Amino acid sequence: MTASEDNRLVLLMGPTASGKTALAIDLVARLNAEIVSVDSAMVYRDMDIGTAKPDAATQAIAPHALIDLRDPAETYSAAEFVADARREIARIRAAGRLPILTGGTSLYFRALTDGLSALPGRDEDVRARLSAEAETLGWAALHARLAEADPAVAARIHPNDAQRIQRMLEIMALTGERPSVLHARGTQGLAGQRLVRMVVCPASRAALHDRIEQRFSQMMSEGLLTEVEKLHARPDLDLSQPSMRSVGYRQLWQVLDGDLSLDDGVARGIIASRQLAKRQLTWLRSLADAHWLASDDDNNTARAEALIMRAGT
Template sequence: MSHSTVDAVLLLGPTACGKSALAMRLADEIALEIVSVDSAQVYRGMDIGTAKPSAAERARVRHHLIDLRDPSEPYSAADFVRDAAAAIADIRARGKLPLVVGGTMLYAKALREGLSALPSADREVRARIEARAKEIGWPGLHAELARVDPATAQRLPPNDSQRIQRALEVFELTGVPMSALLAATDRPPLALATIALLPHDRAELHRRIEQRFDAMLAAGFLDEVRALMARGDLNPDLPALRAVGYRQAWEHLARA
């Protein structure tokens, strides 16, 4: 595989499968830079729970798409595709191979297959939807979604707050069901090679995930969440804080 045949290599896999370690080993052999495919690592102040690369790792190999946004700000798949395409072009212009690494499959799929013309996230619309959710619950909003976009509602469970919110947001902004917009997709002009790390032993993967979480707790993950709570302008319904571990830790600390 040469730089001339592909624009970037995607290295994908589930949490704790060894993606980051492999990426760093490859960097010892190949002139490359890493582009993060992680919907939580884009947020500043969310370091431990997202398993961001250490300062030493980032000094050793340049990483892109980390610490882009404040947790109060939305970040969408469309934002990712735009930012990733720009990072890939920048890396290639400097004669290196872009290695796109992560586990947010929605983002990876958008980069490989393209995005429909969905509108960008709108804070005011999202705030209205969240307020409505507090009144009638996400299952109630799921029922509302079923009336305006039955195809999308059918594939979403009633408690999938993030995707229900996005589907309602798209409909409110465009007047068109998200399922209809998704039918018209533009493929990004990128040649991508994909490497997928698939664990053979699920029990071993779960053990490694548990070990990773224990290490996060020891490193101060709960203190990190306390600091986010202490800001006063964040809440667990924000997209940033729906990241695995953060919402659960927030709710645990709120009950304590």
């Protein structure tokens, strides 16, 4: 098989703090591969510690595409990710290398593999009206409205996820249809490509929780609070923006606002990370064709390489 005929695509997934990035970097060293990040927080510049973004030394060894794309005051949609990811996959293949997509944003993985619906664009008037309602009623009330109209979509959205709640209600206002119906019509995903799906995860929930707590503590020792302080000092940033609602950033922002003590902020950041991992695992367990690798297995790199090589035969 020539490089131009190789349609393998490695999807290396896992809950937060599971060790998937380290495995991806090991595979780059053993395969002629390149990494594409699938992380909705790593796309933002100046958000390095709290997103566990690979540092300059790591990037020199294993460059990551699709990080540092946006200023934290800007937005980045799943549709933009799909377009960018497709471009990077084509570039990597044209260079004769194997694309390895790794990250924890299930929305991005789903949008890429399953396709996107033909959804309406932004409507600032509708968004302004929804934002005004949220100011009065709260986003939880708007989430409840969405749940009544489209339970399937609402079940996948956290009641505090203002951006996605607003988007789903905007779609209904503009089309008169439920988002789940529009999504079901879908556009082409990755049909015809050989997907090698692998999930890296600790063997037990307790082990995952320990890893999450240890990583959050490490981030704090590396200067996460200082990183958030710099963002907090910017007049153009607040908690309404998707970037600042990222796990860890939101909780420490509340510390700097005086709404939480530092200890409470750290504790809530760890809890939010565990809740994120639970949501990630719910989706990952639905993938019937995924190969699961235990985080603490010393043979993971060899096992993953064998799975990838087998897909190429």
